[in-house]
Amino acid sequence: MVAAIKARASETAAHDHAAWAEVALPAARGIAAHAKGDWATAIRELGMALPRMAECGGSHAQRDLFEQIHLDALVRDGRASAAQQVLEMRRTYDPDGVPLNLMLGDVYEKTGLPDLAAQARARAERTLAGA
Incomplete structure (x- = not known):
């Protein structure tokens, strides 16, 4: 997943390059870090992505899931x-x-x-x- 998002984020000519590179990629890294129990990385990466999550679209519930995972990492860390x-x-x-x-x-x-x-x-x- 992270590799596919990284590849998409590297397409600088795309109109949505910033959203992929600056939001989707850190969010994916944060989710992957959380899955590995790397709370500090999850906090850092999700913390970069969360303020701009709306740029990637999705429902409020989907964005809330990312916030809850960030919160879980804060508590666990x-x-x-x-x-x-x-x-x-x-x-x-x-x-x-x-x-x-x-x-x-x-x-x-x-x-x-x-x-x-x-x-x-x-x-x-x-x-x-x-x-």
Whole structure:
């Protein structure tokens, strides 16, 4: 997959060269690195691609998958503060999301914020109780 995208990205005459070279290729490298457990590379490569993912098209759900993989790499690499920022941004769109608040609770614990961890877990529990 990465080789095919790299070949396409090298076609400088194509009208979509920048999207392939600067977005699709780093995204593919990031996904491949994540699959290998190379969290630092996954974070770096996906971090370059994410702000421009819309240039490659795809649905919101498809772009969200890349964001979730980036978030997973942040958590697995122990970058709790960075993961916290991503989760808080996601919470603006899904304030009562159970998986999101449970993950946020874990991240808050890792960053030494037990009160916020309890609040996040309580949001998840309230949502589950109302379901």
